[in-house]
Amino acid sequence: MSKNFPALRALALGVCASLASTAASAYELPSINLGLTTFVDGAPPPAGPGFYLMSYLQPYSADHFKDSKGKDLPFPKSDVRVVPLINQFVYQSNYSVAGAQLGGMLLLPAVLSASLDDGVHGAILGKTGTGMGDPVLGAFLQWNPIMGERGPLFSHRVELDVTLPVGEYDRTLGLNPGAHHTSVEAYWSGTWWASPRWTVSSRVFYLWNGKNSDPLATRFAQYGITEAHNFQPGQAMHANFAADYTLTPQWRVGLAGYWLQQLTETKVNGESLSGSKERVVAFGPGVMYSFSAKDHLVFNHYTETAARNRPEGQRMTLRYIHAFN
Template identity: 55%
Template sequence: MPPASAPETLTRHRPDASGPLLGKLAGLLCGCVLSASAAAYELPAVNLGLTTFIDGAPPAGPGWYVSEYLQYYSADTLRDKNGKSLPLPKQEIEVTSLVSQAIWMSANTLWGAHYGVTLLLPAVLDARADDGLGNLALGKGNTGVGDLIIGPFLQWMPVMGANGPVFAHRVELDISLPTGEYDNRRSVNPGANHWTINPYWSGTYWLTPKWTVSSRLWYLWSGKNTDPNPTGFAAQGIAHARNVRPGQAFHMNFATEYAVTPQLRIGLNGYWLKQTTESEVNGSKLSGSKEQVLGIGPGLLYSFSQRDHLFFNAYKESHVRNRPEGERYVIRYVHHFE
């Protein structure tokens, strides 16, 4: 389906150790939109499970597309770097976010592919956390508009076989600009206050005319946040944080679906994130900061026409490190303009 690099819409500082909520849950609100961490919280927003079935091919031809993503995330377990639950009376997080996307694909080609660009803007509608200890500073969470993502891409149209399409794929270079709302006094922010570069490759293979498998593979690089909360790393022995650079990470979405009818497809979808390098504070590596999560669940796609499509995807998380472990639900609508 159309290109998308939907982000998680909240980002976070490593919290101060002055209280359980600030010390353990502060960053979780931001992360909970699409990711969060119980000990690190440094990774910026990325696409976890927002794109699924037939991802390597557009549903229609060149022109303009719009996509809207409504996402709800909840978690009641916060994991540390060893995958153990944090010792808090309550571990409850709820985040609702909206992601708006515009896509343009040219009728002309370059290197055999249609070229185009996608613009994506996330927004946090609601964010709540409760540690059970009466800490209300972050109970409601922060809301607002996140960082703008720009992604030029090349889309190769499906290779056709005797019975229909066989394979289609796309490459895209997603760049996140630090345009979202940010305040270094807040532990939860819609904006990350640093650049990210997150290129990906996406492909779809038709096992049969009715059965496909798809995957999207990214690698994430982040710039420095030069205005972090200066006391946010006191628990790690860092008296004054001048800058923070999140670690690099690999992440992927994967899905398979079967066409029950010409309009309805059902299947399984999932995501996987693995941080590959430690985050850095003041240029020094922060030991034990790597994040990890796996999410898997059911999904469906209903096509009203070739130009209008509705997705529903659900995920249950496991194999979590430095993040909350919860459930994610995504509703996505795609429209292609004539």
């Protein structure tokens, strides 16, 4: 591995996450929920309290890797492609706390395939770069909709999640399913019915990351750090947002997007790494089809822009929701 250009890495999905966050130079944030959840996101589960399975397939590809000023990194060629699969098991109870229903979830991410050409070391593709990622445990409170004369007006939810660093990880690899550090994330999600057919939704997150105590020693050599003993990605805020229109009881169409901003610098050996904050914004169309109150399929496509210290590419999300009750 070159001391000047450490290999890029792709991390598996974090809580309700989005995969295909890659890392080169200052690219150190773990995978997070970028565009996985969109339409009517703050509403209670459509089939009521009970058990749900939510499966997400989110292919990501990028051939632009950005520095802290949004300029392409000076690689002659660069390309990353990652296909993660996430299964999320959700239970909403009838037990009330503060006027809301208590629930919990377990999220199990995996990397099905991953390929990477960082423009310096050539393509990196291997079995060890795929497999199980870091599982996530969460607890939430879901409020029922506030009702008006024409139907629901507003509904919301809060959740706290912890990512457990037990996924597959090898510090010498360019691609890793696991991030090898704990993360704690809280979010608020709300849906507003502008009319019986129009809804606007958002999910806003705050992310805290723990330390990775097993990095490659030369990972940050380009910053003059000859031996990295540990690093800690900075804290960050990010959000998903969506607006949709109900065409029929089965079909919804709309627009969605996501935004990420790292708030504090990444730390290496306890010292802040100047110019390491990440940022990205994305927008795109989406559609949702409801087979019944128990089965729903959502598709979104995103084009990223305004990236800083991250790749900038295309992301698709296919989400299936099934109720067992």
